[in-house]
Amino acid sequence: MAWLMLKVAFLAKSAVNVLEKLVSEGPLTPNQITEKSNLAPRTVALALRQLRRYRLCKRRANFEDMRIPLYYADIDRITEFEIDLNQLRFEERLYFRVV
Numbered sequence: 335m336a337w338l339m340l341k342v343a344f345l346a347k348s349a350v351n352v353l354e355k356l357v358s359e360g361p362l363t364p365n366q367i368t369e370k371s372n373l374a375p376r377t378v379a380l381a382l383r384q385l386r387r388y389r390l391c392k393r394r395a396n397f398e399d400m401r402i403p404l405y406y407a408d409i410d411r412i413t414e415f416e417i418d419l420n421q422l423r424f425e426e427r428l429y430f431r432v433v
Contacts, residue, residue, distance in 0.1 A: 345388075348373055349381040356391055356407035363402045 345353070351371050356362060359370065367378050382405055385391040389411050396404045 346381060346384060348377045349384045352378060352381040353385055353390060353407060353412075356385075356405060357409070357412070361394070361404040361406040363396065363404060365402070367405070 348371075351373065352367055355367055355370050362370070364375065364378050364382065367373070367382075368375050371378070373381070382391065382393075385405075386393065389408060391405050391407050393403045393405050396402050
């Protein structure tokens, strides 16, 4: 479990942004995430893939349009690893300022 914490600490800035949107605004489609986060669709897709790899978000069927899935944050998983989104955002800003 410690290695997973280490890897989660290195989430991409876009993944942190997408996770924040999923936590604050509930289940969203990739297009809605793109609009709300001002990220490119490909960036959102890569961020969702990274979040799903660590099981921080889940995909479920969208009953309004079955072609477009809904993504939502796995709050239990986030609290299990005690991930603080504010701390991740702060660390990302520090990292990008130093480089």
